Amino acid sequence: MSGPLRLLSGDGDSLPVIPRPRTRTRARPSWAKDPIDELAERLMEQVAVAVHPYEVAALLESDGLTGDQITARYGRPDLFTLAEDLHARVPRHYPEPPPAPDPWRPDHLRCALRGLVFALPGLAYVLGAGLWHGTADVSGLIVSALAAWAWNQALSHRAYLRLAAGGQAAAGRTLRIGAPAGALGAAATGLAVSGPGMGAAFAAGQSCYLGAASVLLVLGRERVLLLTLLPVAAGAGAVQLWQPPAALAPVLLSATVLLAVLAAGHALRAAVRCAPEAAGPTPTLLRSLPYGLFGLAAGVLAALAGADEPRSVVALTLSMGFAEWLLYRYRSLALTALRESTGGRGFVLRAGRALAYCLGAYLAVLALGSLIAGIRPAPLLGLGAVLWTALLLQAFSLAWLPAAVTLASAAAEAAASLASLPLGPAQLSCRTAAAAVLVAAACRLLGRPTAHR
Template identity: 75%
Template sequence: MSGPLRLVPGEWDALPALPRPRTGTRVRPSWAEDPIDELAERLVEQIASAVHPYEVAALLESDGLTGDQITGRYDRPDLFTLAEDLYVRVPRHYPQPPPAPDPWRPDTVRCALRGLVFALPGLAYVLGAGLWQGPADVTGLIVSGLAAWAWNQALSHRAHLRLAAGGPSAAARTLGIGASAGAVGAAGIGLLASGPGTGAAFAAGQSCYLAAASVLLVLGKERALLATLVPAAAGGAGAWLQRPSDALAVVLLLSTVVLSACAAGHAVRAALRSGAPPSAGSRTGLLSSLPYGLFGLAAGTLAALAGLADPLSVVVLTLSMGFAEWLLYHFRSLSLAALRAATSLRRFVLLELRALALCLGAYLALLGVGSLAVDTRPGELLALGAVLWTALLLQAFSLAWLPALVPLAAAAAEAGAAAAGLSLDPLQLICRSAAAAVLAVAAARLLTRPTAHR
């Protein structure tokens, strides 16, 4: 039984033929792992994000894969065949890029500081109320304040243009000349309206402070401005408990005016030393800043008329300005998120309308709570708040004339009625509601265009 087995004639020919290895090629047993799968697993992230096999070929070549490895280890005739095999084996997967930083993320601390510097000057009027001598002084204060608001709004816009084009030094040149001219002009208007006296002096101090505040706010010096308000704010807060003497009130008010002027002058000098003057090509026409001045005039007129009818409503409105600015930034942030998330125009429009309703609704809710807290009329206050916030929103997107002319028309109608001796009770609500509706529709129509968010 130990001898060789006898084979039937022809049986050898029936056996299956064994494959012979090619010269220079190592045969991989059937039970061994496929080295192409190993290669695909090692380079899975890069291969999954490829949009064509040629990208995989370039990846393999940059990985140092040689021709001998391709034909020997991976048993493929050339690089492109191996790349096509890898491209087919690995499913497509295109990872999303990491989220970019949000440039419109609201700075809560900065908005709170700006809200304080918007609200605290109101205490100066509480402190200086005993210095006014009759309606002429009040008229001078109002007229000079309106002139200063209009001028400083236009000046701030122009200074921001110069800041973007030529840096802080260019903005400082504009502010140094424009703020001085505006303070002198507003003080002169106050003198003409009230005549010589304490009213004219108060109007001059008011004009100087408003000019200095505009300089500091444009140059980002909110903390310095807040520090200059300490004397007048402390005196005004103390006046609720015990009214100080006229001499002390004058000292406190002059301290705030002098400190703000010195801080503005220091900020301008520091900015002038920060860089070279801008090129001639960066200059823009004066007409571009005109609508911002008209809006300042309209907003000041509406606020003044609101104060004549209900002074507490102006207090609530002033205290809400910091939150209003925070909401402007938040809306820009929501708009950027909508641009990134929307895959169709319809989806973007819905997200943008939702953002507009959310931000405007939050601001009106704050005004409503404030009106309930001080027991003032909510209708006119909410309508005025909607007008101002929506106009500021449109201005933030460089839409200037519409948010200037609509509030200006409402202010002209109310001022004309007040000059004619008519009652403002129904007219204020009608004019402000109509203006708010026009601006809200304009914002919903214009800001739902993706091109508006460039």
């Protein structure tokens, strides 16, 4: 000892209690930066997306931070306390996910090609106008076309179902049986109505072409189908410039039918030879029935429109490619609305705007066509609204309602025609009512997010 211990009086047997100095943490100067702030700044992006402090703790542990470093450098007793502090300091920020690819982005070239193959077959009636005579031949052509449209609409739907469930091979087998059967039935119908003659022959060629065209369209051979129409297009152009020999029209029409049938046969052979895929359950025939009924109703409406104003049918067929493009466009806009909406009401408004935009664009094109053709726009716009809205509902597998509405409209117009009522007012009232019902149904049914899955 360096010196004697001083004893207090009365306490000779004990040592005095010497107060122990208090441990005081030296206050950090105001100019010194908090190391936790430095850590938060360095890890800001990772901490900002964390939904719980445990995620921050895992991040710190993976960063190699030890318990001694936490205590000495950051003044926190353990890893989880530091993680909670960081989680509280950094505001939450969840980045938007990258935009997903749009599965409904319209294929402009494909829609243009389909528009051409929808419109160019009408030139066959210009080229072959002198091949049929009398009411019987015309009636046979119309009835045959209606039968072919109804059958091929139902067949195409069923083939698309088989294509989705079992691939090209399954769709090819369906078309290999259905297309010849439909062509034979439509040709027989035309023969029964018109009797033997050039009208029945034209109806048979028309039926064969429509069946072959359905095969090529379902299997995605639009370019091939366009090439098969070149003889008819060239012949119709020649008619406008000079008077070709009378025998040229049957040759060119037969060439188009033959080329289409050969192309369809080749496409079917290639499809059937494709490797079979794991097929799902076979869809029932009843699922395709409303599509056939809609094809029949649409054909009746087009025939009645042609009887009143033939140029309206031309304008309608020329607009079909743009109509199909707008169907894709609506589905794309609806998908964007579904992604951007945060509530049901917001989605309903966005979906309604998309419907108004697409339907308005289609009617604007028809109005321009009626102006160029010099026909009354109102009946054509009503028919266009009915057909486009019905096709839109069908694209969402809502088939029975548009089939029923279009059938009712077609039946009412046909009854007015048979009763010798003024066709213009009857067409306008029937089509306006049908369009109003279909648009209201589209707003209600397609305004539900579950419809766009």
